[in-house]
Structures are given as C-alpha cells and as structure tokens.
Amino acid sequence: MNRIPRLPATSRTHFLLALSPPRSIVPRGNTINSAAAWSGATQHWISGETTMKLLHAQNSPYARRARLAARFSGLKIEELDVSKDPATRKVLDGAGPSAKIPGLLLDDGTCLCETLIIGRYIDAQSPNSLMDYAPKSLELEGIASVLMDATYKRIKERLAEDGAPSPTVLKTETDRITRCYDALDARLSGQSASFNLATIAAVSALGYADWRGADDNWREGRDGLTAWYDAMMENKDIAETAPIF
Numbered sequence: 001m002n003r004i005p006r007l008p009a010t011s012r013t014h015f016l017l018a019l020s021p022p023r024s025i026v027p028r029g030n031t032i033n034s035a036a037a038w039s040g041a042t043q044h045w046i047s048g049e050t051t052m053k054l055l056h057a058q059n060s061p062y063a064r065r066a067r068l069a070a071r072f073s074g075l076k077i078e079e080l081d082v083s084k085d086p087a088t089r090k091v092l093d094g095a096g097p098s099a100k101i102p103g104l105l106l107d108d109g110t111c112l113c114e115t116l117i118i119g120r121y122i123d124a125q126s127p128n129s130l131m132d133y134a135p136k137s138l139e140l141e142g143i144a145s146v147l148m149d150a151t152y153k154r155i156k157e158r159l160a161e162d163g164a165p166s167p168t169v170l171k172t173e174t175d176r177i178t179r180c181y182d183a184l185d186a187r188l189s190g191q192s193a194s195f196n197l198a199t200i201a202a203v204s205a206l207g208y209a210d211w212r213g214a215d216d217n218w219r220e221g222r223d224g225l226t227a228w229y230d231a232m233m234e235n236k237d238i239a240e241t242a243p244i245f
C-alpha cells in the first residue's frame with residue numbers, strides 16, 4: 001500500500017509557520033516507517049503519553065475521517081461515541097461552542113472542532129505522515145469535503161422539519177454532488193488503496209453517499225471509482241468505521 005513519506009522537518013515547519021503564528025518547534029521524534037503501521041489495521045501504535053479523546057458517532061462521515069486519522073496516526077487516541085453515551089454527549093456540548101461531531105479533546109481541556117482542523121492537528125502530532133501536500137492530493141481532499149458537505153446539506157433539506165424542502169437547494173446540491181462523483185472517478189480510477197487525509201476523506205464521503213445518497217447510485221457508470229472504493233474497504237479500519245444503516 002502506498003505511504004506518503006514524511007516531508008523533511010524544514011518544509012513541514014515552513015508550512016506550519018505559514019498557517020499559524022510562530023511557535024516553538026518541538027522535535028518530531030522517531031518516525032515509524034514500518035509498513036505494518038499502515039497495513040495492519042489492528043495495530044494502533046502507541047507512541048506517546050497522550051490521552052486525547054475523540055468524540056465521535058458511528059454514522060457521522062466527518063467523525064469517520066477524524067477516527068481514521070486517529071487510527072492511522074500511531075497515537076493513542078481514545079474513541080468515545082457520543083450517540084451511545086449521554087455523558088459523553090454532554091462533554092461535547094460543554095466543551096466548546098460548536099457542539100458538532102467530531103470533537104477532539106486534548107490533554108489541557110482544549111476541544112478542537114472541525115474535521116479539517118482535527119486531521120491536521122493529529123497529523124502534526126503523529127509519527128506517521130497523514131498529510132500529503134501535493135496539490136493533487138489537496139485538490140482531492142477538497143473535492144471529498146465538498147461532496148460530504150453537499151450530501152449532508154441535501155439530506156438535511158430532504159428531511160426538513162417543515163416538510164417542504166427547497167427544490168432549488170436540492171437541485172443545486174445534487175448537481176454539485178454529481179460533479180464531485182465524476183471528479184473523484186477521474187482522479188481515483190486505476191489508483192490502488194492508500195491512506196492519507198485526502199483518501200480518507202474520499203472514502204468517507206462515498207460511504208456516506210451509500211447511506212444518505214443511495215438514490216444517486218454513485219457506482220453506476222463509475223467502475224474505476226468503484227474498484228478503488230472496494231480496495232479501500234479491504235482495510236479493517238476503513239470497514240469498521242463505515243456507517244451502519
């Protein structure tokens with residue numbers, strides 16, 4: 001399976017500095033280069049004393065991305081399902097203004113919200129490289145994010161409490177969703193399974209579409225994308241985190 005080699009510390013540092021105010025640079029420590037860290041889905045490497053807690057729900061596609069980032073990171077991150085445990089739900093609701101799933105609760109009480117932020121934070125802490133800064137990979141992660149947001153928005157609209165979904169919203173989002181399926185098909189056909197924040201986002205968005213966009217039949221006419229998805233699903237963690245419906 002493909003792995004993205006971790007960038008030299010200098011280029012990663014420059015990228016982080018471009019994103020955030022200067023901060024002290026902490027040595028990254030040992031890098032795990034073993035293929036087992038990626039292929040052995042049951043091996044969640046414990047590389048530090050972190051007690052990070054990921055507040056998630058099985059059927060949230062956003063949470064699935066964060067969960068997979070956590071599992072592939074090699075860090076010890078506890079997964080707590082807020083949909084199964086009211087006490088954990090309360091923690092999420094009280095931890096910050098978002099109250100959206102997922103949340104990443106850090107040792108110092110900080111609760112990170114937003115999947116993209118959580119993925120990048122986990123990557124920055126991880127001895128494994130989850131983030132591929134190649135433009136094509138960033139493009140893929142963006143498209144997958146748009147697909148997920150559009151599918152989420154459309155199902156919200158379909159299930160509108162007033163029973164009157166807006167045809168304009170439904171059409172706008174369905175057109176966007178179709179364009180995203182085609183774009184993923186063009187980019188992922190012929191690719192083998194690989195695990196980074198972009199491919200994790202793509203598989204999570206498509207898995208969510210199986211549930212909340214079943215009538216799209218995204219596999220129809222997209223054999224290449226289907227083959228890529230099936231190859232990804234052979235990974236135990238990817239399979240384990242799929243929505244149950």
Ligand SMILES: N[C@@H](CCC(=O)N[C@@H](CS)C(=O)NCC(=O)O)C(=O)O
Nearest residue numbers: 060061062099100101102114115116
């Ligand atoms: N932009 C957020 C979206 C997360 C999100 O919308 N999660 C859903 C669950 S799939 C949620 O918690 N929705 C509750 C709400 O919108 O109040 C992210 O990337 O994490």
